[in-house]
Amino acid sequence: MSDLVRLTIEGREVEVPKGTNLLEAAKLAGILVPHYCYHPSLPVAGVCRMCLVEVEGWPKLAAACATPVAAGMVATVSSPMAKQGRQGVLEFLLINHPLDCPICDQAGECELQDYVFQEGRSGTRYTEYAKRFHPVEEFGPDVLYVSNRCILCTRCVRFMDHVAGEAVLNVSERGDRAHVGIDGGQLLDHAWAGNVVDLCPVGSLLSKDFLHKARAWDLDKTASVCTGCTQGCSVALETRENTVVRVRPRPNAEVNRHFICDHGRLTYHWMNRSDRIEAPLVQEAGRLVPVDWEKAIARAADVLRSAKAPWLGLASAGASCEALDAAAVVLKLGGGTGVFRVREGDEVPLHGVPGLALRRERAPNVRGAEAAGFGRDWSGAVANLRSAGLVLVLDESLDGVEAPPAGVPFVYVGTVLPEVARGATVVLPCANAAEEEGTFVNANGLRQAYLQAKTPPGMARPAAWILGAVRSALGAATGATV
Amino acid sequence: MGFPHPSHPRETVLLSRHFGDAEARSYAGWMQRGGYQALEKALGMGREQVIDEVKTSGVRGRGGAGFPAGVKWSFMPKERTKPHYLCCNADEGEPGTFKDRELMRWTPHAVLEGCAIAAYAIQAEHVYVYIRGEFTEAIRVMQAAIDEAYAKGILGQNVLGRGVRIEMTIHRGAGAYICGEETALMNSIEGKRGNPRIKPPFPAAAGLWGCPTTVNNVETLAAVPHIIEKGAAWYKGLSLSNPKSTGTKLFSICGNVAKPGNYEVTMGFPLRDLLYEMAGGIPGGRKLKAVQPGGCSVPFITAEEAAGALLDYEGCVAAGTQLGSGGMIVYDDACDIVYQVMRLARFYAHESCAQCTQCREGTAWTTKILQKILRGEGRMEDLDVLVDLGEQMTGKTICVLSDSCAVAVVSAIQKFRPDFEAYIRSGRAVATA
Numbered sequence: 001m002s003d004l005v006r007l008t009i010e011g012r013e014v015e016v017p018k019g020t021n022l023l024e025a026a027k028l029a030g031i032l033v034p035h036y037c038y039h040p041s042l043p044v045a046g047v048c049r050m051c052l053v054e055v056e057g058w059p060k061l062a063a064a065c066a067t068p069v070a071a072g073m074v075a076t077v078s079s080p081m082a083k084q085g086r087q088g089v090l091e092f093l094l095i096n097h098p099l100d101c102p103i104c105d106q107a108g109e110c111e112l113q114d115y116v117f118q119e120g121r122s123g124t125r126y127t128e129y130a131k132r133f134h135p136v137e138e139f140g141p142d143v144l145y146v147s148n149r150c151i152l153c154t155r156c157v158r159f160m161d162h163v164a165g166e167a168v169l170n171v172s173e174r175g176d177r178a179h180v181g182i183d184g185g186q187l188l189d190h191a192w193a194g195n196v197v198d199l200c201p202v203g204s205l206l207s208k209d210f211l212h213k214a215r216a217w218d219l220d221k222t223a224s225v226c227t228g229c230t231q232g233c234s235v236a237l238e239t240r241e242n243t244v245v246r247v248r249p250r251p252n253a254e255v256n257r258h259f260i261c262d263h264g265r266l267t268y269h270w271m272n273r274s275d276r277i278e279a280p281l282v283q284e285a286g287r288l289v290p291v292d293w294e295k296a297i298a299r300a301a302d303v304l305r306s307a308k309a310p311w312l313g314l315a316s317a318g319a320s321c322e323a324l325d326a327a328a329v330v331l332k333l334g335g336g337t338g339v340f341r342v343r344e345g346d347e348v349p350l351h352g353v354p355g356l357a358l359r360r361e362r363a364p365n366v367r368g369a370e371a372a373g374f375g376r377d378w379s380g381a382v383a384n385l386r387s388a389g390l391v392l393v394l395d396e397s398l399d400g401v402e403a404p405p406a407g408v409p410f411v412y413v414g415t416v417l418p419e420v421a422r423g424a425t426v427v428l429p430c431a432n433a434a435e436e437e438g439t440f441v442n443a444n445g446l447r448q449a450y451l452q453a454k455t456p457p458g459m460a461r462p463a464a465w466i467l468g469a470v471r472s473a474l475g476a477a478t479g480a481t482v
Numbered sequence: 483m484g485f486p487h488p489s490h491p492r493e494t495v496l497l498s499r500h501f502g503d504a505e506a507r508s509y510a511g512w513m514q515r516g517g518y519q520a521l522e523k524a525l526g527m528g529r530e531q532v533i534d535e536v537k538t539s540g541v542r543g544r545g546g547a548g549f550p551a552g553v554k555w556s557f558m559p560k561e562r563t564k565p566h567y568l569c570c571n572a573d574e575g576e577p578g579t580f581k582d583r584e585l586m587r588w589t590p591h592a593v594l595e596g597c598a599i600a601a602y603a604i605q606a607e608h609v610y611v612y613i614r615g616e617f618t619e620a621i622r623v624m625q626a627a628i629d630e631a632y633a634k635g636i637l638g639q640n641v642l643g644r645g646v647r648i649e650m651t652i653h654r655g656a657g658a659y660i661c662g663e664e665t666a667l668m669n670s671i672e673g674k675r676g677n678p679r680i681k682p683p684f685p686a687a688a689g690l691w692g693c694p695t696t697v698n699n700v701e702t703l704a705a706v707p708h709i710i711e712k713g714a715a716w717y718k719g720l721s722l723s724n725p726k727s728t729g730t731k732l733f734s735i736c737g738n739v740a741k742p743g744n745y746e747v748t749m750g751f752p753l754r755d756l757l758y759e760m761a762g763g764i765p766g767g768r769k770l771k772a773v774q775p776g777g778c779s780v781p782f783i784t785a786e787e788a789a790g791a792l793l794d795y796e797g798c799v800a801a802g803t804q805l806g807s808g809g810m811i812v813y814d815d816a817c818d819i820v821y822q823v824m825r826l827a828r829f830y831a832h833e834s835c836a837q838c839t840q841c842r843e844g845t846a847w848t849t850k851i852l853q854k855i856l857r858g859e860g861r862m863e864d865l866d867v868l869v870d871l872g873e874q875m876t877g878k879t880i881c882v883l884s885d886s887c888a889v890a891v892v893s894a895i896q897k898f899r900p901d902f903e904a905y906i907r908s909g910r911a912v913a914t915a
Contacts, residue, residue, distance in 0.1 A: 046680040047837040049878055060877040066680040088874030092843035125867050128859075129850050152836060171675065171836060174658075176846035178836030 007073040022064035022075055023051050033077050034086055034115045036201045037153040038065035041258045041353075043162050048093075048153050050115070052085035053077050061085045083119055090116050095126035096176065097202075098148045106203030108216030112151065134179055139169075140188030142208050142262065143197060147179045150204040156180060156196035163259070165351030166190045180204075191348040191358060194262040198248055207246075209266055214240045222453035223250060225440050227318055227433050228264035229359035230366050232442025235260055237268070237434055237453035244271045244434055244453060255442065259350060261358040270432075271454075277417050277429035278458025288427060293459065293469075300426045301473035303409045304334065308389030311336025312381060314401070315374050315394040317363035319463055320438025321447065323430075324365070324372035326467035327394045327413075333474065334390055340369045341378040359443055364433070367441035393421065394463060395430060411470075413463050428470075430463035431456035438464065484745045485584060490760045494720060496730045497704050498746040501588045507623055509630040512591035518636060520707035524599045525644045527710075532603040536706060538714035540721075540728035544581075545571055545662070545699030546777060546807040548795050551706075557686035558604040558694050567690040568606040569671065569697040570597050572613040572620070573655050573662035576777040577829060579809025581732035582700035584744050586613070586620035589704065590627035594650070596703030598641065599710055601648045604696050609650045612667050615657055625652055659833035663881045664697035665689075666835065677835045678881035701808075705729055723750025727794030731808050733775075738814035740765045749794040753801075756793060757812065768814040772898070776806020778826050779886035781893035782819075803893075819901045821912060823894045824852035830887035841884035844875040848891055855902060858911035865895055865902055 004015045007025065014029040021044065026033045036048035046066035053064045056074035061082060064075070076082060093112060101107040134147035154171060157180060161167040168188060172181030182188060188196070197207045219238040226233040226247070233256035238246040247268045249260040280296030281288035291299070311334030313327055331338050342361045349357035375381070382401055385391065390409045403420040404410050412424035415432050435456040441447045456462075484490050485501035500506035506515055524532050537552025558566060570593065574582040586593055597609045611628075613621050628650050631637040641648050653671050655661050661670045665679035668690050689695020709717045709729075721728045727749035733756060736742045740762025747756060753775060757763060764770050770785040775793065781803045783791065791801035798805040813822060831845035848871055851864050872888035879885070895902060904910070 044680065045837070046880060047839075049838050049840060052878060063680070068682070085874070085878055088878070089839045092839045092847070092874070095843055095847060126847060128854065129847075151839070152842065154837075174836050175831050175834040176836070176842055178842060 005069045005071050007069050007071065007075070009075045010077050016069055018069070020069050022053065022055075022062065022067040022069055022073075025069050026053075026064060026075070026077065031077055033064045034118070035065060036111060036151060037155060039155055039199060039258070041163065042155060042158045042199075045154050045158060048089065048151065050086055050089050052082055052089070054079040054082040086115075087119060087121055090120040091124065091126075093151050094120070094124060095129075096132040096148070097151070098131060100149075103212075104149065104203040105206050105210060105212065106149075106200075106216070110203060111201035132176060137182070139182055139205070140193055142194055142266065143188050144206045144208060144211070145180060145182075146204050146206060149202050150180060151202055152178055152180070153201060154180075155199040155201070156205055159196055159199055160188075160190070160193070163195075163350065163352035164190045164192050169196075191263065192259060192261050192350050194265045195249070195259045198258075210246045214245050219245065220453070222451050224434070224450040224453060225364060225442075225448050226260055226264040227364040227440075228261070228267050228362060230361045230364065230443035231255065231357060231359050232364060232440055232446060232448055233260045233264055234448070235264065237271075239434075239454050242454045244268050255446065255448075256356055257353050259353065259356065261348065261350070263345075263358050263362075268434075271434040273416060275416055276457040276460065277415065277427060278460065280429060280459065281424075281427035283423075283425050288422065288424075293461070296426060296428060297466075297469045297473050300411050300428065300470045303411060303425050304330070304390065304470070304474055307334060307409045309335040310388060311390040311392060312385065312388035313338030313374070313392045313394065314381070314396045314398070315340045315369060316396045317342050317361075317366045317369045318433065319365060319369070319394050320433070320436065321365065321368040321372065321441060322438050322464035323394060323462070323467060324369050324374065326464050326471065327392065328372045328374070330467055330471050330474075331392060336388075336390070336392070337381065338372075338374040338392075339376065339378050339381040340366075340374045340396075341376070342366055361443075364442070365440040367443065367445060368439070368447075371441060393424075394467075413466055415460070428466045429456075429458065429460040430466055431460050435460070436462035436464075438462070484741065484743045484760055485588075487741050487743050490745070492751075492755065492759065493746050494730050494748045495746050496708055496720075497585060497589070497592070497701065497732060498744060501584055501744065503588065506589055506591075507627065509591065509627070509634055512589075517591050518595055518642075520711040521595050521598050521636070522642060524602055524710045525642060525646060529603050529605065532599065532710065535714045536603070536709055539709040539717040540714075540726065541702060541705050541709060541717065542727070542795065543699055544701035544705070544731065544808070546576065546779065548805060551698060551702050554686070554696060554698070555600065555604050557684070558696055559686075562605045564693040565608065566604055566606040567693055567695040568597060568601045568604060568609045569664070569667060569690065569695060570609060570611040570700060570703055571662060571664065571667060571697050572611055572617070572624075572700045573667060574614050574617070574700070574807075575655075575659035575662045575833075576779060576807050576809050577826070578734065578736055578774065578811040579777045579807040580734045580736075581744050581808060583614075583617050583620050585700050585704050585732075586617070586624050590624045591631070592704045592707060593624070593700055594627055594631055594636070596706040597650065598636065598648050599706050600696070600698060600703055602641075602646055604694075606696070607647045607649060609648065610671050610690070611650060611652045612661070612671060613652055613654055615655045621652060621654060628652065658835075659829075660835045660881070660883060663883070666881070667697060668695060675835075677837050680880055701732055721749045721794070723792055723794050724796045727796060727805075731793065731805070733793070733808045733810050735761045735810045735812065737810075737812035738764055738768065738817060739812045747793065750797060751793045753788050753791040753793050756810075757788070761812075764812070764814045766814075766816075768816050770812065771815045771817055772813040772819060772894075774803070774811040774890070775808075776804045777809035778811060778829070778890060779882075780804040780806040781889050782897055783893075784897050818912070819894055819898045820852065820856060820905055823891055824849065824856055826890045827852055827887055830883060834883060838879035838884065840875045841879050841887075844871050844884055845887045847871060848875075848887060852891070855905050856912050858905065858909040860902075860906040862903070862906055864906070865899070868892070869895060
C-alpha cells in the first residue's frame with residue numbers, strides 16, 4: 001500500500017502509516033523511546049529533547065516525537081551518540097530536581113526515576129550550587145503544584161489549552177527561572193482538570209485526594225469501568241489492602257482516549273463504605289436475624305413462591321447487566337415489572353475529544369437496565385407500591401421511597417441497609433462494582449467488562465449470583481425449568 | 483558608510499549611502515534619491531522573474547544564518563490557496579549588532595521598498611515588520627514612512643496603480659532576544675509566547691497562522707531594490723572573493739575600537755583592513771586579543787586568526803568562525819575574556835525561552851560555573867565540564883540559542899585557556915555583577 005512507509009528502527013523493520021512520527025513508529029516496532037513531553041493525546045511540543053535518536057545520514061540527533069517517518073529511514077535508539085544525548089538531558093533535568101523521591105507520591109511510577117535508572121549518569125557534576133526552590137502551590141480543589149520537581153514538559157499546559165479548552169496554565173518566566181504558572185485569579189477547577197496529575201511524568205502535579213496515601217508499588221491495579229456516568233470510561237481501580245485509593249483512566253481509543261473527568265476520578269469513596277451488610281438476614285419475630293446463604297436463599301424462594309402477582313422490581317442502573325438480567329428473570333415469574341431511576345447532573349464535554357463527556361445521567365448501566373426490560377416510570381411504579389404482590393429491590397438506595405406495607409413480601413438485595421429496608425422479609429448482601437466482575441452498557445451501546453478489584457465484606461456475594469441462586473431454588477421447588 | 487563617521491574611500495556604500503541624511507527619511511526626499519524605481523520595475527516583471535533575479539544575485543540572509551534569499555522565496559507555494567505573509571525581521575537583538583536599526587532610522591523607505599518587492603514576489607498581501615521594542619526612534623521613523631507610503635499609493639489596495647495589494651503593519655517586540663528567531667517571531671506576532679516552533683513544518687509551508695510565510699532580515703530586504711534596479715549580475719560582481727558570498731555587507735563594529743560604527747564593504751573584504759583602516763584600530767596603544775566577527779553567537783577568533791580572515795561566509799568559516807549578522811565585537815588585550823564570556827553566557831541564560839531542557843538548564847549552569855571561576859573558586863575540571871556541557875547544548879534543541887551560548891564558551895576556552903586557568907590557579911576574584 002502506498003500510504004505505508006517502511007523503515008528500520010533499532011534493526012527492526014516496520015511498516016507504518018505515512019505521517020507517523022518516529023516515536024510512535026518505534027512503539028509499533030516494540031521499542032520505547034524514552035520521552036517526557038510527548039503524549040499521544042496532546043499536540044507535539046518537542047521540548048524535553050529526551051527522545052533523541054540517531055538517524056542514519058543525519059548530521060544531528062533527531063527528536064523522535066517531532067520527526068515524521070520517511071521511507072528507508074534507519075533510526076537507532078541505543079547508539080552511543082543517542083544515549084549520550086539523552087544522558088545529557090537527564091543530567092540537566094536532575095540538576096534542579098530535589099530528588100525527594102522518598103516523600104514523593106510519584107516515586108515508583110516516575111518517568112524521571114525510570115529513565116535515570118535506565119540510562120542516566122551515576123553521579124552529578126552539579127555539586128556546588130543551590131537548587132532552585134519554589135514553594136508548593138495550590139492550583140485547584142484537587143491539584144497541587146510542586147514546582148521544584150517540575151521538568152517543564154508542558155503536558156499540563158497543553159492539556160488545558162488544547163484538550164480542556166480552558167487555558168489557565170502557562171509557562172511563566174524564562175530560562176531556569178521558568179515554572180508552570182496559573183493565570184491570575186484563576187483556579188484549576190475545570191471538570192477534567194485532574195488529568196494533569198496523570199499526565200505529569202514526575203511528581204510535580206499531585207492529587208490532594210491521593211496525597212501521601214500509598215506508595216505506587218503497594219498498589220494493585222484492576223481494569224474496571226467508571227461508574228460515574230453513562231460514558232463508560234475505562235479506568236483502573238487502584239487498591240491497597242482491599243481499599244480503593246485511587247481511580248485513574250486506562251487508555252481506550254473508542255471511549256475516553258487517555259482521560260477521565262474529576263467526577264469519575266474522585267467519586268469512588270462509596271466503594272470503601274464500612275457500613276455494609278455482611279450476612280444474609282431474615283425477618284424473625286419482628287427483627288432481622290443473620291443466617292447462612294442456604295437458609296437465606298431457601299427463605300427467599302419460599303417468599304417468592306407464595307407471593308401474589310404482580311411483582312415490582314426497583315433496581316439500580318449501577319448494577320451489572322448480569323444482575324439486572326437475573327433480576328428480570330425472577331420478576332418475570334411473578335408477572336412483574338421493574339423500574340430504575342438515575343441521578344442527573346450537568347453534561348460536561350471534554351472540548352478536545354469529540355464524543356467524550358461527563359454525561360447527564362450519572363449511572364454506568366442505564367442502557368443495560370433498559371435492555372434487561374427495566375422501565376423509567378419510577379414515580380408511577382412507586383405510587384403503586386401498595387398494590388404490588390411482592391417488592392424486589394436490587395441495590396437501590398430507596399431514598400424517598402416509603403416502606404412497603406407490612407403484608408407485602410419484600411426481598412432486598414443490596415450493599416447497605418437503608419432504614420426503609422429494615423422491614424424487609426429477606427435481606428441478601430451483595431458485592432459492589434469494585435467487588436465483582438460484570439459488564440455495563442454505555443450510552444453508545446458498547447458493552448464493557450469490569451473486573452473485581454477487592455473482596456466483598458463478610459458473606460456478601462455478587463448480585464447476579466444471588467438472584468441466580470434464588471431462581472434456581474425456585475425452579476427446584478416447583479419443578480419448572482427456566 | 484561608516485556611520486557615524488564619514489565614509490571611508492574603501493567602503494562600498496550601497497545600503498548606507500544615506501545614513502545621517504535626515505532628508506532621505508521622507509517620501510519626497512527618498513524620491514529625489516531615486517526611490518521606488520525598483521518597485522516600479524519589479525511590478526513590471528513576473529513574480530518568478532523577480533525571484534530568479536534575487537536567486538541569481540546570490541544575496542544571502544543577513545540576519546546571521548546566510549540562507550540564500552531567492553531560494554527561500556522559491557519555497558513559497560506557487561498557487562495561493564491561503565494568504566501568504568512576509569515578515570521583516572527587525573528584532574535585531576544580537577549583542578554587538580546595530581545595522582538594522584540604522585537602516586530603519588535613516589532609510590525607512592529602502593526597507594519598505596524591499597519589503598514591497600519581496601511581498602509581490604511571494605504573493606504576500608500583508609507584511610509584518612517585527613521591530614525590537616527598544617528601537618523607539620526606528621519604530622517612529624518606520625511608522626511615518628509607512629503612513630506616507632499608504633498616502634502615496636505605494637502601499638495599500640492598489641500599489642502604484644498596478645492592482646497589487648500590499649499592507650504593512652509594524653509589530654513591536656516586547657524585549658525578548660529569542661523573538662528574533664523566525665518561528666518565535668511568528669508566535670509573537672500571533673500574540674503567543676515567543677517560543678521557537680519545531681520544524682518541520684517550515685514557515686514557507688505553515689508559518690503565521692498556519693499560512694505560508696517568509697521571514698527576511700531588514701538588511702536582506704534593503705538590498706533587494708538594488709538587485710532589481712541594477713541587476714543580479716551587477717550585485718554578484720560586488721564580491722571580492724567567493725561566488726557564494728555576493729554584494730555588500732554592513733558591519734557593526736563595537737568594543738575596543740577607535741571608531742565604532744557601521745561600515746559597509748563588499749563581501750570578501752579583509753577583516754584586518756576593516757578593523758585597522760576604517761574603524762581606526764585598537765585605541766590606547768593596546769593590541770587586539772580576540773574578535774567575534776558576526777555578533778555574540780559566533781566563535782571567538784584570536785588576533786592571529788583575524789589577521790588573515792576575509793569577511794564573507796566562507797572566509798569566516800575558514801578562519802574558524804562565522805559571518806553571522808556582521809556585528810563585530812572587538813576585544814583588546816586588556817579585556818578579561820573570562821568575564822566577557824560569563825556576561826555572554828548570562829545573557830543567553832536570561833534569554834533562553836525555557837522550552838528545551840539543554841538550553842534552559844545548560845545556559846544557567848554554564849553561567850554559574852563561569853561565575854564560580856570568576857570568584858576564584860574554580861577547578862580545572864570545571865573547564866572540562868564547560869566543554870562537555872557545550873557538547874550537550876549543541877545540535878540538540880529546537881533553535882540555536884543554546885548552540886550560540888556553547889559556541890562562545892567553548893571557543894573561548896579553546897583559544898584562551900590560559901586566561902581561565904589563571905583564575906583557577908591564582909584564586910583571584912572579580913566582581914561578577
